[in-house]
Amino acid sequence: MATIELKGVSKEFRINRERSVLALGAMDLTIREGEFIALLGPSGCGKSTILNLVAGLDEPSTGTVTVDGLPPLQLQAKQQLGIAFQEHALLPWRSVEGNLELPFQIAGRKPDREHIAGLIELVGLKGFESARPSQLSGGMRQRVSIARALCLDPKLLLLDEPFGALDAVTRRSMNLELQRIWQEKQITTILVTHTVEEALFLADRVLVMSGRPGRIVREVQVPFPRPRAVETMRHELFHHLVDDLTLSLEPEYKEP
């Protein structure tokens, strides 16, 4: 498990010699060990930028990002980072099993067959071990990519709109699935999403972001106890929070 700290972090992208865009205004953010955070916001509000900074895929323009007091690159090098994107990013020429062996090979370790079999079962893909990504549905591919992120028992799980390309029904069942998986592992997790229900259902804390420059405009502690079930989503308070958060996603929203 890991504690993440962003201090005075901003990120500027250069477009050309004269112009640059401030993707992320100076922000401070602390994520506690074992906490599930959802970054909620419209596209282009810099939520993926935060994720990339924490993953060490990008450098902040100002400020520092640390995971357990260390720069993210160290976490990368120790293979303690699990990541999944909206695009499944699986090796198309490998089977489900082969794709789950990849993290072990990257780490220079012998693939742990038992662990892989356990993960395949955990994400409900038993019987599909030798199927290739092109033979799977979109939802199944995302499960593989989440299983792959969990392969090396990471300290930190980063999910960049992992269900963004799925239809509403599949997305809901994937949310249930992810909640079950997370319940078992309780890894510090950052989920980037633009779906309010998804954020509320999965996270301990929802951070609402607004764009240009990207900043956190609201923070909501999710009051529902775990484990959460479909019933949680039918709760009156859940609906109320959904409406409330949806409003704060509007461009005219004023920070309280």
Added chain:
Amino acid sequence: MQRAEQQDGGLQRTLYQVCGFLLLLAAWQIAGKSGIGGKTLPALTEVLRVYTISWRRALLLRAAAATVSSAGIGLLLGTTLGCLTALTAQLLPALEPGLDRLAVVVNALPAIALGPVLVITAGREATPALLAAIPVFFLIYVAATSGLHSADRRLGQFFRASGASWGTRFRHLDAISALPALLNGMKLAVTTAMIGAVVGEWFGAPTGLGIVILNTMQNFQIPLMWAAVLVVAGISLTGYAVSGWVERVVERRMS
């Protein structure tokens, strides 16, 4: 269902191709027989008869073996150099613009101008293979460079976030992602290598199809000349078909 339709479409296309090919051959036969093309255009049947004469067949086979081996060596040499140069450019990005320009310059040298230089420096025997290797090098360098850049961006990010070393990433991602582009380049390189080898032989190689074509042209052995040209075309097309097939198999395996 869909597959059957696709097969039908494929069958129809093949049928069209065969028909077109046969029409072309028929036109050749008619033009040759009627004498429209003059004495230098014999009928197809006359050309094909060359293959039935055993000593001529033996001559063509010997020549073909020499040309194919020159083209093959050129292909191997050009491919190896092209891949190595592309790898160098990938490993040391600072060198990439320079290597790009070098490859373009090498490719811009006309074979006809380079031939005599190679004959003097490398010898008559080696010239066909070297003239085959040069355009192959360029094609493969371009193909490999673009292939090595073609890995999925998200997969690249996954490798990076997972702390993959350059070697691991290359072995499990970049090298495999480069295959379709590389094989596409190979398909073109095969025919180019044949052209290079034949032209290289014109500068005085001991044997080869290029020599047969040159000698028969000078001695006015028209049907034999056409027979040799057809062999060159046949080998080129076969190489193209085989590498195209490999490309398709690999592409199917990769998607």
